[in-house]
Amino acid sequence: MLETLARSERKLLIVDPCSECEEILPTLGRAGWSIELSKLSNAREHRCDVGLIRLQASHLDHPEPIKQLIQASGTEWVAAVDHDLMRSAGGSELIGQWFFDFHTLPFDSERLRVALGRALGMARIRRHGSMHAPAEEPDLMIGQSPDIRALRGLLAKLAPTTSPVLIQGESGTGKELVARTLHRLSKRSKGPFVAINCGAVALSLIQSELFGHEKGAFTGAHQRKIGRIEAADGGTLFLDEIGDLPLEMQTNLLRFMQEMTIERVGGHVPIKVNVRVLAATHIDLEKAVAEGRFREDLYYRLNVLQVQTTPLRRRPQDIAKLAEHFSSIYASEVGRRPRRFSEAAITAMLGYPWPGNVRELANRVRRGQVLAEGRVIEAADLGLGSLLEDDSQAMTLYDCLFQAERKAIDAALIRCSRHMTKAAKTLGVSRPTFYRLLHKHHILEDDPSSA
Known part of the structure; x- marks a missing residue:
């Protein structure tokens, strides 16, 4: 070559x-x-x-x-x-x-x-x-960790169906990205994708936002308004933070999902709509049901198919790739060429717990692209310089990767009840490779029964 x-x-x-x-x-x-x-x-x-x-x-x-x-x-x-x-x-x-x-x-x-x-x-x-380089998904479902590969496979299976999907996960883990991917891969991809954050709309407006209203329905309703549900006809409706929906609106939403008809506020004519409902939440809906904060019948209506997003701290293999992607995006925003990351910056990113998940990573890379003065983005530009100030605690890139690898193996063994073949499959490696990893991390020696 x-x-x-x-x-x-x-x-x-x-x-x-x-x-x-x-x-x-x-x-x-x-x-x-x-x-x-x-x-x-x-x-x-x-x-x-x-x-x-x-x-x-x-x-x-x-x-x-x-x-x-x-x-x-x-x-x-x-x-x-x-x-x-x-x-x-x-x-x-x-x-x-x-x-x-x-x-x-x-x-x-x-x-x-x-x-x-x-x-x-x-x-x-x-x-x-x-x-x-392997082509990335158009929706930027970036990463090659076992969790993200499994998620891509799951979405490919769920997308062709018309059943509701409940997407659960921490804030910033890409729940709307999952919803958009399901829409893009579905037979409704040419139809509209309509999203509404149920926790960001005032209580007095949520019914009008979802169902629309007729002219004169209330003070200030000077003309007919089409609601989000009706606007999604023929496509996908994404209800973000569904756990924040008021109880009285949960009843109306349940009726819509049962009958697939709505009535605009101030109207009396049922309107037939054809939408697929995707919902997302960062709270435990089962707990909310037990506490009386969420209707049990609506929960089971929404929870036909499930997707669980993975926090960034559990997929350290994807951090560098995601950071490069965001650097490329924000470079054009500030009129610069994409900057690469120093080894110290990568070490800091791998050692950081990312409480804000991918959203926080994007924001820190955006900051770094603006503040960096040299050819590379340093840990301090990302606001992570303090992680490297104490040399006695700072880890090399190898140490971080070694630690992340150990955590992934431990998690796989726990999830698979220490069944070696299943754990290897979960991690996306062959059984011989998995045994080499076990010896590398002295796991077999630590627990002879696992052999």
């Missing part, structure tokens, strides 16, 4: 070239580069393996075209700058955030060839990796 890459054509695009750039062209041509020259205004029309920009002071006044060019090109860029520009705050910041490397004028032909070669190698490695 590397030999093939070395023999392939190397296209270099030089943007806003200067006289020094033109003087170096013959040398680069003899080195095997196929060169095109372009102004910044039409540089996006050219395809290249590596880009070289003669960065000038005028570019710093309006850096957006350069950022857009680099982002759209999908390759690496080298900046050619003079010493004064390199010493300026704006110049060093732009180069540090957006360029693979820089070269100060006048050109040193050998040093420039090395810089361009390194940029080409990195661009091709990344391009090759992206071509062979």
Whole structure:
């Protein structure tokens, strides 16, 4: 593969070239580069393996075209700058955030060839990796931990049905993402997906929000309003935080689910609707039923099929992948290239318990993308620097992974009542691999009966 890459054509695009750039062209041509020259205004029309920009002071006044060019090109860029520009705050910041490397004028032909070669190698490695990387689900159900793989398999089974699904899990674990995935994979995918947070609507408005109202139904009802249930006709209705729905509204919702008809507030004509109901909650509904806070008949009507989301602390294998994904999203939001994470930052993320789950991870990565000053995001940028302040307690990346692996094995053994074959299947590994893991963590020696 590397030999093939070395023999392939190397296209270099030089943007806003200067006289020094033109003087170096013959040398680069003899080195095997196929060169095109372009102004910044039409540089996006050219395809290249590596880009070289003669960065000038005028570019710093309006850096957006350069950022857009680099982002759209999908390759690496080298900046050619003079010493004064390199010493300026704006110049060093732009180069540090957006360029693979820089070269100060006048050109040193050998040093420039090395810089361009390194940029080409990195661009091709990344391009090759992206071509062979497994495609993520469009809904970004990201991760390869046993729990997330099992969840993807479960959703594929539940999606084609029309039965209600109750999604339970801690806040921030992606319950709405699960609902959207079920809708996307269902036969109703071309229909509407309508969501309502039952705990975020005022008590006086919840009935109107769900069922709609007729003109003049109450003070301020100046025109007919279609409710969320009716708006979801032919599609999916997602009732988030269903446990916060007032008891009197639970009765109305139960009647709708039994008859699949509604009446708008102030109306008297039954309206037939065809929706699939998905509900989510972070509270224990069985406990709420026992305490009289949730109707038992509605609970059993909703709880036909069940999905349990996994807290992030139980899927440490997915943390780095999720962090990279959020870094890519928020980089475009703040007008920067996605930053990678330092080893210390990854160690801190693996050692953090994530009480806010994936939502908290996304927020911390967003913060890190904004605050990071170098090429990588550090633990302090994520607000996790305190985890590494005490060197005696700080763990290496290997230690964190070793600890997470042990926790996953222990959990699998508990869930499967120490049945080795089932535990191995739960973890997604073969039985021989599972036994090697048991020996690695001295679990067989700790409990001879488990053999």
